[in-house]
Amino acid sequence: MDKIFQKIIRNNFSDLKGTTVDARVPVPQLLINELIAETLKGNKTIASIQASVHPQNRVSLDVKTTLLPWTLNLKLKLDKEVDFASYSSPKIRAWMENNRLLGSLGSLFNALPEGIKLYGNQVVIDLGAFLPEPEQRRLLSLVKSVGIQTEEGRINLDAKIEVDQ
Numbered sequence: 001m002d003k004i005f006q007k008i009i010r011n012n013f014s015d016l017k018g019t020t021v022d023a024r025v026p027v028p029q030l031l032i033n034e035l036i037a038e039t040l041k042g043n044k045t046i047a048s049i050q051a052s053v054h055p056q057n058r059v060s061l062d063v064k065t066t067l068l069p070w071t072l073n074l075k076l077k078l079d080k081e082v083d084f085a086s087y088s089s090p091k092i093r094a095w096m097e098n099n100r101l102l103g104s105l106g107s108l109f110n111a112l113p114e115g116i117k118l119y120g121n122q123v124v125i126d127l128g129a130f131l132p133e134p135e136q137r138r139l140l141s142l143v144k145s146v147g148i149q150t151e152e153g154r155i156n157l158d159a160k161i162e163v164d165q
Contacts, residue, residue, distance in 0.1 A: 013163045021161040029053045029153045057150050082146040089128025096121040
């Protein structure tokens, strides 16, 4: 059975042409914080980030850096959809609602992990940067759109997945 699944994946699901999947993926805050901790391993500038998810696509981040003696609290507003039209790979965009000057300083010092960039008051997360394996990138290429909605303690991702005909 494993050989068949590997063949399907290797062939980019071409044996399943015409497949469409609409899925809601609820991602709890605890899992988000585990993913952030994993992403920060080896980062010499950021010691930790603790995320809190709130309604209306708002997220708060408590950021501990090795550059400052205090914790920074950043408030972000997430875009309602993942940007699949951007160059190279899909991106999640968020807008800083406070501490904009510190955000600009963070981009100057390259404080953020690979795949996360600051452009003025905009935080851009390049999803492709977090998928090192070709199989993971192939799976991501099947995703055509992802809506983002938050509620207290959880981000809901509404994904449309298609195997092109």
